Amino acid sequence: MIETSTLTKSAISEYISKGKRFDKRQLSEFRNLSIDLALSKKAEGGAKVKLGKTEVWVGVKMEIAEPYPDSPDKGNLMVTAELLPLSSSKYEYGPPKFNAIEIGRLVDRGIRESKFIDFEKLCIKEGEKVWAVIIDIYSINDDGNLLDAAFIGALAALKSAKMPFYDEKKEKIDYEAESKKKIPLTKNIPINFSIHKIKNSFFLDPSIEEELASEGRIILAFIPDSPVKICSMQKGETMVVSTDEFNKAIKLAEDKYDSFFSEVMKKIDSEILKLK
Amino acid sequence: MNKQEINRETEESVQEGYDDSKEERKVVVPGETIVSGADYLPGEGAVREGEDIVAQKFGLIEHSGKLVKVIPLSGVFIPRRGNVVIGQVTDMTFNGWMTDINSPYQAFLPIMETPRFVNKNNLSEFLNIGELFSSKIKSVKAKGVDLTLEGRGFGRLEGGMIVFVNPNKVPRIIGREGSMIKLINDESNCKITVGQNGLVWIKGDNIEDELLAKKAILFTAEKSFIHGLTDKVKEFIEKEKGDKE
Secondary structure (H helix, E strand, O other): OOOOOOHHHHHHHHHHOOOOOOOOOOOOOOEEEEEEOOOOOOOOOEEEEEEEEEEEEEEEEEEEOOOOOOOOOOEEEEEEEEOOOOHHHHHHOOOOOHHHHHHHHHHHHHHHHOOOHHHHEEEEEEOEEEEEEEEEEEEEEOOOHHHHHHHHHHHHHHHHHHHEEEEEOOOEEEEEOOOOOOOOOOOOOOOEEEEEEEOOEEEEEHHHHHHHHHHEEEEEEOOOOOEEEEEEEEEOOOOOOOHHHHHHHHHHHHHHHHHHHHHHHHHHHHHHHHHO | HHHHHHHHHHHHHOOOOOOOOOOOOEEOOOOOEEEEEEOOEEOOOOEEOOOEEEEOEEEEEEEEEEEEEHHHOOOOOOOOOOOOOEEEEEEEOEEEEEOOOOOOOOOEHHHHOOOOOOOOOOHHHHHOOHHHHHHEEEEOOEEEEEEEEEOOOOOOOOOOOEEOOOOHHHHHHHHHHHHHHHHHHHOOOOOOEEOOOEEEEEEEOHHHHHHHHHHHHHHHOOOOOOOHHHHHHHHHHHHHHHOOO
16 A cells, blocks of 8 residues: 655655645644543543544553562553554554554653652552553544644543542452542643654644654653653654754744643643533 | 557546436445345446345445446445556566555556666666556456556656545546546646546645645545535635635
């Protein structure tokens, strides 16, 4: 199958070096974001996130597990992503490929390193029993920038999730019992930006055509502070970036941070209110 | 192939454009009984099962006399002799190019079928790996699909951009006797080549024009079930033009 063409690629790079994009967006402009938290009644938390035509479903489940030897008093976090063949003709069933593993790892790292979840409060008995938070990401439609959509989905799902009731006598979770307890979260809410590069221009939120034409990407996750702090960083693809260019990329995301962060938080909070 | 045959073929490919005047048609899914009785014959996309004629594809029913056929709404491109396709070179062999024509079958373009002399030792001079070209399907046999560049306007594509559409919507994009494509062509000032395999090549003077044509084509493909689509597309283009100014 032909995914993209050299002709479209060169048209995109010509256009983007003039500072314009095919869908008339600014270089740092995101597509329409919509969040819906009413995804699953069985899961502890869930979110459907739409970024333009890109759609991702994220679910949060919780269970009791043994802690890892290096963190006996902390809860566990596990993030997995699956790119369903339904979302794009380039994905197949089977064990997760590189793309899927990368999305899972990046979301995991962003949430873990920002210390968004208070893992110490997820400890039940030190060295023996802790809560495990499991985040599952499913792509429903891939129109570019699955990562940022998945990240927002994970945030929304975690924020809205309710912890199941833990029966201390039976030492078991009662999933049926009603519970109002929330996952212990801190104020370090991470926000992820995938910054793509074509020629000398950096831009945010690529569509699928732009993603296929992209020469490389820098992935940054920020936590709120003044000024904002970077909590996770990764470079993708085989591009060369100079220090100046790297600073330019960071500045692009930093400038976008305030407005995007408040937009995402406003949408998540209004959806949480709707749930009640 | 004599001249008469070629003429007939071009006529056929023009008639492949969608006819708007027909009455509303029923949608069927695979396994659904369309009609029953010995009076009918199963056509394309349909099969006889005892008394019934059953759909094999998801699509619209078309009756023509006794024949009942299903016009598919989704699915891959199945190559046919005489189809104009846009392909991408995937490999070079000693006597031609292996190409991807967005179909389950690979297609082969032999040197013999090029309009001018090509040095056998330097095939990449004429077409290189990754490059796109328009061509016509010469034959479809068990061993594979063969392409030819003989004819007007076939060859390597330079500049412009490619738009992907569902191959089953191509007749709609062409319109009845090419009316829809002519409309988009005139309104956007772009040269448009539609491949039956769902690849559309747009080439204009500037990218804005090309983007307008692209939007119009995607709009046509998306709203392909609407009646009086040509007027809707005209309206859409005018609105888009208004927004730009």
